[in-house]
Amino acid sequence: MTTILRFAPSPTGRLHIGNLRTALFNWLFAARQGGQFVLRFDDTDRERSTREFADGIAADLAWIGIAPHRTIRQSERIALYDAAAETLKAVGLLYPCYETPDELDRKRKRLAARGLPPVYGREALKLSEDERAALEAEGRKPHWRFLLPNFDADPFTPKRTELSFDDLIRGPTTIDLASLSDPVLIREDGSYLYTLPSVVDDAQTGVTHVIRGDDHVTNTAVQAAIFAALGAAMPRFGHHNLLTTVGGEGLSKRSGALSLQSLREEGIEPMAAASLAVLVGMAGSIEPMADLGALGERLDFAVVSNSASKFDPAELGRLNREIVHGLSYNAAADRLAAMGIAGEEAEDFWLAVRANCDKVPDAGGWADVVFGEIAVPAPEDDAEAAFRAAALRLLPDGEIGPGTFKAWTSAIKAETGAKGKALFLPLRRAITGLDHGPELGPLLPLIGRERLVKRLAAD
Incomplete structure (x- = not known):
C-alpha cells in the first residue's frame, strides 16, 4: 500500500x-x-x-x-461533505442545535461557577419537532453537532469512554470522550x-x-x-x-510572524529555514543540512521533544551564514545577476566576498565597495597620510593580479616598518573606506588600478 x-x-x-x-x-x-x-x-x-x-x-x-x-x-468538494453529513443525520449522529453563541457562553460560565467542566449538555436532543419548528420560526438556524459515542443507552448520562491510539510521535495516547463536548461540524450558515x-x-x-x-x-x-x-x-x-517565539508566544499566520514570505524577502536560504524548522526541539546539534534528503535522514520522531520549542531568529541567522559562506557561485549566480553583479568578474567577486555576507543580498553592498565610487575617510593624522602616500608610490606597476597584494604589502612593510594591524587597517581604510571586510588580496584585481590610485590619492 x-x-x-x-x-x-x-x-x-x-x-x-x-x-x-x-x-x-x-x-x-x-x-x-x-x-x-x-x-x-x-x-x-x-x-x-x-x-x-x-x-x-x-x-x-x-x-x-x-x-x-x-x-x-x-471548496470544490462540498458535495462529498454533504453526503457524509446526510449519512450521519440518517443514523442520528448529527443533530441540530439552536443555542446562540451568547447562550452557550452563559452555559459554560454557569458550569464553571459550579466547578464543572464546560461540556455541552446535549440539551438540543431534548427538543421536540414542534419546539424545533418554533425556534426556526423565530428565525433561528441550527448548527449541527456530532453525537460522541460516550454513553450506553442514555446520551444524557455520559460515562468515561477511552479512545486510544498509537501516536506516531507521542506513543500510546488515550483521550476520554466523556471529557469533550459534542463537536460542531456545521455552522448556522451551512458551512x-x-x-x-x-x-x-x-x-x-x-x-x-x-x-x-x-x-x-x-x-x-x-x-x-x-x-x-x-x-x-x-x-x-x-x-x-x-x-513558539523566543518570548513563548504562539505563531500565527494572520500576524505574519516569521512568515516564509518575509524570510525569503530578507534573503534567508530555504535550507536554513527548513533545517531549523525540523531540527529545533530534536536531540542532536542544529546544523544546516545540504538538502531535503539529508534533512530527512536526520528526522527521528523518537527524539522530538514533548514540550514546545522556541524558535530563535538568531539561530536562523547562524545557519544562514554557514550556508552562504559555502555557497557556490552557480548557486548564487541568478540572484547576483538580479543585483547587477554579472560578467566575467562575477564569480571571482562572489568567492572573495561571500565569507563576509550573512545573506546573499549583502553582496550588493560589497559590490558598491569594490566597483563603485566610495567616500574614503580622510587620514586620521599625519602618520596615516604619510602611510597612504607611501602605499600609492609603492603600488607595483603593471596589471593588478593575484600576487599583487603580497608584493605590495611586503614593499610597504620594508619601507615603513608597519606590520600586522598597523599595516593592514590603514590600507583597508584607504582602499575600501571601511575598517572591516573581505581579504584585500582577492579584492585588488576586482577594484583595479584606476580605482586603487584614485582612492589612495584621496585627501
Missing part, C-alpha cells in the same frame, strides 16, 4: 515557520517511505480564505523544495468546520498517516469517532510539539 500524507493549511494567511515544521514532517516522512504528499487547502471558511493566500502557500512550499503529488481544495471535511478527505484520498501539531490531540479522538461512524479506516496519527 502506498504511503500517503497530507499537509492541510487554511489559506487565511501566509505560512510561518511553525507551519513549515508540520509540512516538512509530512513531506520528509512520505519521501522516506517512497510515498506521496498531498497539499490540501482547507478553504471552507468563506470569509477569510482567499486564492491569493493559497497561491502564496504553494509558492512558499516550492521555495523550500516541496512539490506536492496532488493538490485539492475543499463546514474543518472536522468533518478533514475526515472525509483523508478517507477519500487514501491518507495513511497524518502528522500535525499536538494542539490537535483531542481533535484526533473526535475524528476517530467520526471515521468509525462513516465506516472509514483511520490513518495513523502523529502529533509533534509546537514552535
Whole structure:
C-alpha cells in the first residue's frame, strides 16, 4: 500500500515557520517511505480564505523544495461533505442545535461557577419537532453537532469512554470522550468546520498517516469517532510539539510572524529555514543540512521533544551564514545577476566576498565597495597620510593580479616598518573606506588600478 500524507493549511494567511515544521514532517516522512504528499487547502471558511493566500502557500512550499503529488481544495468538494453529513443525520449522529453563541457562553460560565467542566449538555436532543419548528420560526438556524459515542443507552448520562491510539510521535495516547463536548461540524450558515471535511478527505484520498501539531490531540479522538461512524479506516496519527517565539508566544499566520514570505524577502536560504524548522526541539546539534534528503535522514520522531520549542531568529541567522559562506557561485549566480553583479568578474567577486555576507543580498553592498565610487575617510593624522602616500608610490606597476597584494604589502612593510594591524587597517581604510571586510588580496584585481590610485590619492 502506498504511503500517503497530507499537509492541510487554511489559506487565511501566509505560512510561518511553525507551519513549515508540520509540512516538512509530512513531506520528509512520505519521501522516506517512497510515498506521496498531498497539499490540501482547507478553504471552507468563506470569509477569510482567499486564492491569493493559497497561491502564496504553494509558492512558499516550492521555495523550500516541496512539490506536492496532488493538490485539492475543499471548496470544490462540498458535495462529498454533504453526503457524509446526510449519512450521519440518517443514523442520528448529527443533530441540530439552536443555542446562540451568547447562550452557550452563559452555559459554560454557569458550569464553571459550579466547578464543572464546560461540556455541552446535549440539551438540543431534548427538543421536540414542534419546539424545533418554533425556534426556526423565530428565525433561528441550527448548527449541527456530532453525537460522541460516550454513553450506553442514555446520551444524557455520559460515562468515561477511552479512545486510544498509537501516536506516531507521542506513543500510546488515550483521550476520554466523556471529557469533550459534542463537536460542531456545521455552522448556522451551512458551512463546514474543518472536522468533518478533514475526515472525509483523508478517507477519500487514501491518507495513511497524518502528522500535525499536538494542539490537535483531542481533535484526533473526535475524528476517530467520526471515521468509525462513516465506516472509514483511520490513518495513523502523529502529533509533534509546537514552535513558539523566543518570548513563548504562539505563531500565527494572520500576524505574519516569521512568515516564509518575509524570510525569503530578507534573503534567508530555504535550507536554513527548513533545517531549523525540523531540527529545533530534536536531540542532536542544529546544523544546516545540504538538502531535503539529508534533512530527512536526520528526522527521528523518537527524539522530538514533548514540550514546545522556541524558535530563535538568531539561530536562523547562524545557519544562514554557514550556508552562504559555502555557497557556490552557480548557486548564487541568478540572484547576483538580479543585483547587477554579472560578467566575467562575477564569480571571482562572489568567492572573495561571500565569507563576509550573512545573506546573499549583502553582496550588493560589497559590490558598491569594490566597483563603485566610495567616500574614503580622510587620514586620521599625519602618520596615516604619510602611510597612504607611501602605499600609492609603492603600488607595483603593471596589471593588478593575484600576487599583487603580497608584493605590495611586503614593499610597504620594508619601507615603513608597519606590520600586522598597523599595516593592514590603514590600507583597508584607504582602499575600501571601511575598517572591516573581505581579504584585500582577492579584492585588488576586482577594484583595479584606476580605482586603487584614485582612492589612495584621496585627501
